Amino acid sequence: MINTVEALLFGSGRPLRISEIRSLLEFDGVTAELSEIKQCLNELETRYIDSSLEVVEIASGYRLQIRQEFSPTLSHLWNERAPRISKALMETISIIAYKQPVTRGDIEDIRGVSVSTQSIRSLLERNWIKVSGFKDAPGRPALYSTTKEFLDDLNLKRLSDLPELPDPVDNIVQDEDHQTIPQAV
């Protein structure tokens, strides 16, 4: 069964939940307890210890990843690097992540600039945010929340795994060690 679970993780191309793996196994007439599948995943993890792979649990389930130490080598495979995300966009997604659900106006209040349709769209296209409702206010503005994919892409299981939102500080300099302006990353 371990090999079947491994095959599913390799072939799925997306994270799989334990319950999902169970129903996939059922198609083959294999009935397995959730705990047995968890056991398989653990054993896979042990099997991979001496390899370039790892089994990782993230918000949407389990997936196979290449150990981060190989990333520099892998990056030579592609000419283009992953698109950079501007500071402004990172601020926007952070505000959504910690204050969700928020309207565009809420984000603008904090950032002091208007949030462009384009930046909201780019987050929507990335599947990092979704419209989770509409605020009961004039104009019925859309409320935005983060998605599981956002956590998946950052290798996180849940929102509380994000860095803690700092308390308001009086002295900015103390708070930050670096004096340079961070570039877009």
Added chain:
Amino acid sequence: MQNNTQTQLEFPTVMGQPYETIPDDLFIPPNALELCLETFSGPMDLLLYLIKKENINILDLDVSKITDQYIEYIDLMDALQFELAAEYLVMAATLAEIKSRMMLPQDVHEEEEDDPKSALIKRLQEYQRYKTVSEKIAILPRVDRDFFLASASLPKIEVEKKDIQITKDELVAIFHEVKNRPDLKSNHQIDFEELSTQERIQIILEILSKRNVISFSKTLRKTEGRQGVVVTFLASLELAKDGHLELIQNETEEIFLKSKGAIS
């Protein structure tokens, strides 16, 4: 790289005068000209940057000094012909308002909450929280940038496609065969026959002129279905309302229609 950029830039002009020298009191970071407006994510970011450079506590914010720096900064950016977003000017206006208020004699009765300076400080502090955390999130490992997913491409399942072998003559023959096929399909529209309540009233009256009483179910025609029941019932109610007949129901569920005699 940086020097190249500088030499390529023409000297900006301010009010017609070439802006050759930089004001002494303007703090210019080492790579100031590289710092285009896009480096800052907004006026709050720029303001925080200035405060940070001053190495001061936000609460002790010297608005007067910061305002001057901010405005000169904006002037410089403007002179370098960056598109200035309106929000930068709004912030400049806010700073100018705070500055001018400070020059006026303090009104003792003025409420704390109305103080634009403390409001600005609160906003800066709030913004600072998210700015800090966004920088932390930005350096979290990110998929396809810092780590990669492992997946195996699935084997392509080959579906064999046979080429169709057909000659020109065969094609013509098939075409004719199809064209001459008898047209066995035609549209057949079924119209629902509308049942009229008015007509039903006539029918019931006719029946009642022959016999005095009739059970409701006997007036129904099976072919008319549920619609018939409704129409008949409506017709009976109509007649009862006008006093032409009486509706009677005893212990059984059956309703009887009883003529009320003289019908004109």
